[in-house]
Amino acid sequence: MTEKSLLYPDYLFEVSWEVCNLVGGIYTVLSTKAHTLQKINKDKNIFIGPDVWKSIPSPYFTESHTLLKAWKAKALKEGLKVRVGRWNIPGKPVVILVDYQDLFSRRNDIYTDMWNAFGVKSLHAYGDYDDSCMFACAAAQVIEHYYRYIGGEKYKVVAHFDEWQTGMGLLYLRRAVTAIATVFTTHATSIGRSIAGNDKPLYGYLFGYNGTQMAEELNMEAKHSVERQAAHFAHAFTTVSDVTAAECTQLLEKTPDVVTPNGFEADFVPKGELFAKKRAAARKKLLRIASALVGYEAPEDAVLIATSGRYEFKNKGIDMYVDALNRLRSHYDGEREIIAFVLVPAWVNEPRADLLERLESGESYRTPLPDPYITHTLHNMAEDKLVNQIRYCGFPQKPDSKLKIIFVPSYLTGNDGIVDLTYYDTLIGLDATAFPSYYEPWGYTPLESIAFGVPTVTTDLSGFGMWIKNMANYGLEGKGVAVLHRTDFNFIDVAENLSDTIQWLASTDQSTRLLMSQSAQNTASEALWSHFINYYRKAYDMALRRAIEEQVVIVPENTDEESDIEENNSVK
Numbered sequence: 001m002t003e004k005s006l007l008y009p010d011y012l013f014e015v016s017w018e019v020c021n022l023v024g025g026i027y028t029v030l031s032t033k034a035h036t037l038q039k040i041n042k043d044k045n046i047f048i049g050p051d052v053w054k055s056i057p058s059p060y061f062t063e064s065h066t067l068l069k070a071w072k073a074k075a076l077k078e079g080l081k082v083r084v085g086r087w088n089i090p091g092k093p094v095v096i097l098v099d100y101q102d103l104f105s106r107r108n109d110i111y112t113d114m115w116n117a118f119g120v121k122s123l124h125a126y127g128d129y130d131d132s133c134m135f136a137c138a139a140a141q142v143i144e145h146y147y148r149y150i151g152g153e154k155y156k157v158v159a160h161f162d163e164w165q166t167g168m169g170l171l172y173l174r175r176a177v178t179a180i181a182t183v184f185t186t187h188a189t190s191i192g193r194s195i196a197g198n199d200k201p202l203y204g205y206l207f208g209y210n211g212t213q214m215a216e217e218l219n220m221e222a223k224h225s226v227e228r229q230a231a232h233f234a235h236a237f238t239t240v241s242d243v244t245a246a247e248c249t250q251l252l253e254k255t256p257d258v259v260t261p262n263g264f265e266a267d268f269v270p271k272g273e274l275f276a277k278k279r280a281a282a283r284k285k286l287l288r289i290a291s292a293l294v295g296y297e298a299p300e301d302a303v304l305i306a307t308s309g310r311y312e313f314k315n316k317g318i319d320m321y322v323d324a325l326n327r328l329r330s331h332y333d334g335e336r337e338i339i340a341f342v343l344v345p346a347w348v349n350e351p352r353a354d355l356l357e358r359l360e361s362g363e364s365y366r367t368p369l370p371d372p373y374i375t376h377t378l379h380n381m382a383e384d385k386l387v388n389q390i391r392y393c394g395f396p397q398k399p400d401s402k403l404k405i406i407f408v409p410s411y412l413t414g415n416d417g418i419v420d421l422t423y424y425d426t427l428i429g430l431d432a433t434a435f436p437s438y439y440e441p442w443g444y445t446p447l448e449s450i451a452f453g454v455p456t457v458t459t460d461l462s463g464f465g466m467w468i469k470n471m472a473n474y475g476l477e478g479k480g481v482a483v484l485h486r487t488d489f490n491f492i493d494v495a496e497n498l499s500d501t502i503q504w505l506a507s508t509d510q511s512t513r514l515l516m517s518q519s520a521q522n523t524a525s526e527a528l529w530s531h532f533i534n535y536y537r538k539a540y541d542m543a544l545r546r547a548i549e550e551q552v553v554i555v556p557e558n559t560d561e562e563s564d565i566e567e568n569n570s571v572k
Contacts, residue, residue: 006541009158009181011150012037012045015139015169016162017132019049020060020087020095024310025444026162026187029240032265033536035091036529043094046146048139050131051083051097059413061095062086068094071149080138080145090267100138104130110137110168118171118229125222128165133226136161136169144176158183158540164190164223167230174233179551181543184234185260188441190223191215192247196315196439201488203461211251228252235543238536241463244441258539261467262442263532264451264524268424275428282429285421289375290339290406292358295368296399299337303506305432306341308423309445313385317436317459318344320491322386322405324436324498326393329403334506338403343426346384346409349377351417359418372397374407375418384409428452431513432505436484436498437462447527450480450520457501459486459494468523476505477512480520 018027030047037045053061063085072084081099086092103110107130111122122129143159146152160183161170170182191211196202198218215224231237231254239245239256249255270278287298307321325340332338354369373390381387386407395405410416412423419426427433433449434457443464449456455476458465465483468474476482482501486494508516 006537007156007544008041008537009540009544010041010044010155011147011152011157012041012160012540013048013143013146013158014045014160014162015048015136015143015166017050017135017165018162019047020058020097021049021052025442028444028448029187029262030162031087031089032268033263033529033533034087034089034093035265035267036263036533038091038093040533046094046096047087048096048098048142050135051081051099053097060088061097062088068096071146074149075142075145078145080142082142090265096142098135098138098142100131100135103134103138107134110134114168114171114226117175118233119225120168120171120222120229121225122222124219126219129222132165133168136166137172138169139166140169140172140176143173143180147177147180152177153179156544157181158543160185160540161230161234163187164227164230167226170230170234171226179547181236181540181547182234183236183238183539183543184230185238185240186227186231186244186248186252187240188244188439189247189251190227191218191220191251192244193312193315193439194218194220197312199314202439204488206246206250209250211253214251224251228254235546236539238539240442242466243461243463247441257542258535260535260539261463261527261532262444262447263527263529264447265529266451266525269451270428278425279428282421282426284429285419286339286341286426286429288359289355289418290404292355292365293369293372293375293406294397294399294401294404295365295372297364298339302337302339303432304339304341304430305434305502305505306343306427306430307434307436307445308343308427309435311344311346311386312439315437315439316344317434317438318342318386319389320436320438320495320498321434322389322393323491323495324434324502325403325405326395327495327499328503329395329401332402332503332506334402334503336506338502338506340403340405340502341430342386342405342407343412343423344386344407344409345411346386347379348410348416349379351376351410355418366399368397368399373405374409376409376416378409424448424452427454430454432456432502434498434502435459435462436486436494438486440464446481447524451524453480453517453521455480455482455505455516455520457482457484457498459484461486467527471523476501476516476519478519479523480516480518481523 063083068084083097087095114120158181162185215221231252236257238258238260239248245256290298309316412426414422432455435446440462443462446456446458446464460483468481468483484494484497
């Protein structure tokens with residue numbers, strides 16, 4: 001089937017907890033994909049997220065009092081609590097933020113209904129399950145309301161739900177408006193992540209696991225149940241890599257219809273003089289932090305390397321990264337100093353006052369601070385796994401140490417109090433990154449890294465790593481990416497390989513570094529959304545065709561159709 005023959009929705013709704021909210025992998029997927037979707041069908045792609053910004057203004061959302069004005073007035077009058085505006089990202093897509101708190105009074109009735117209709121087991125739910133499901137149902141109600149308002153029977157409409165957190169919304173919509181085509185995407189199966197995070201071998205034993213049985217064993221029954229049923233009842237089910245496709249087939253007992261790898265948007269990367277300016281600023285800030293913590297003048301030619309992502313100690317390979325650095329420091333004798341950062345958000349209390357004082361003074365210091373390896377205080381300092389591993393390894397953190405490690409445990413949103421740069425404005429200053437993940441369904445962080453010209457190291461247990469391995473001449477000099485072979489049981493071998501790779505990166509000359517940086521950016525250009533969006537187009541086409549097949553002849557009712565998208569609001 002050619003691209004021209006694929007059905008495409010007249011209206012596309014995409015629901016995610018990360019819309020204008022939590023910054024992370026899924027946030028990056030959606031926010032970078034949005035620009036490409038806008039080019040295809042401007043302002044008919046509507047993102048729906050939770051309205052968690054009540055006491056403080058959202059840095060990601062600009063409310064509009066004219067956008068969808070007529071519909072919003074009707075929705076508010078009929079009891080829906082919504083705000084409408086635009087997402088502050090390239091493409092400026094339309095966003096509806098939903099206040100879902102009123103649904104908590106009906107929570108038990110909703111769960112009973114979902115059990116009776118779809119077999120969703122919510123009895124043993126805990127943690128973020130309630131918030132997620134109430135938001136998902138509220139988002140589905142918004143889609144239903146808007147569909148009926150515009151006379152949706154006349155249009156091709158797709159509702160796309162991301163991750164288990166939105167699964168109950170998909171199920172709600174399947175009954176409420178059968179004509180809406182539904183797509184469900186799991187970016188990582190909840191039970192697969194749990195198996196890996198509980199130190200159980202995942203890959204070598206995957207064929208022997210029963211997802212429902214493991215969910216009961218690991219107290220994941222509710223999340224697994226809603227995810228499994230959403231995958232089975234969606235018109236089209238997708239996941240982000242062949243790695244997670246195998247998980248879905250075994251653990252959810254549903255093979256994805258389409259694998260939709262995650263792309264990137266080139267507009268997020270500065271060009272020319274701005275790139276050089278931002279890189280210089282990031283390096284200056286990172287070197288200044290290292291200097292203030294350790295009490296010395298960090299050399300300008302120091303090799304800055306980092307790992308980042310969600311704080312999943314084993315799954316993200318944080319334990320291996322520190323282990324590899326510890327192995328390296330015992331014998332490293334290179335000319336250039338290595339400063340290794342861990343940019344992973346933890347349970348932050350506040351920026352360190354003593355570090356902040358040094359940074360603000362502009363003075364040089366010759367004595368290290370206490371705990372000269374962390375930039376913020378933590379609520380659980382004594383129990384933090386990374387802090388304890390750094391202490392156990394005994395990193396000296398002395399001025400004459402050729403390798404230093406620094407833990408930045410805050411979200412890099414530009415206002416953490418110490419770095420005060422966004423993640424991308426920090427990433428651009430690095431010389432290399434390392435993501436030796438054990439569980440990594442796709443791997444957005446290494447893709448982001450190479451997009452900014454920063455060579456990276458990953459593993460073949462990530463979807464991104466597998467994608468790279470399918471290329472000819474992959475490696476640091478050929479593609480800007482090293483892919484380490486990792487299994488359930490070869491931790492020591494991979495840690496040694498990572499240690500050797502970091503040492504090699506630190507010893508390369510300027511011409512080799514420039515070659516790797518250019519190779520990295522060239523590789524990233526092959527993963528732009530302009531290439532990868534067609535996978536989603538196939539999923540939308542499949543969902544629409546299946547929804548059409550389900551329908552009987554319907555006589556449309558009179559509607560209040562009104563086109564009230566802002567006029568003359570050009571997307572920049």
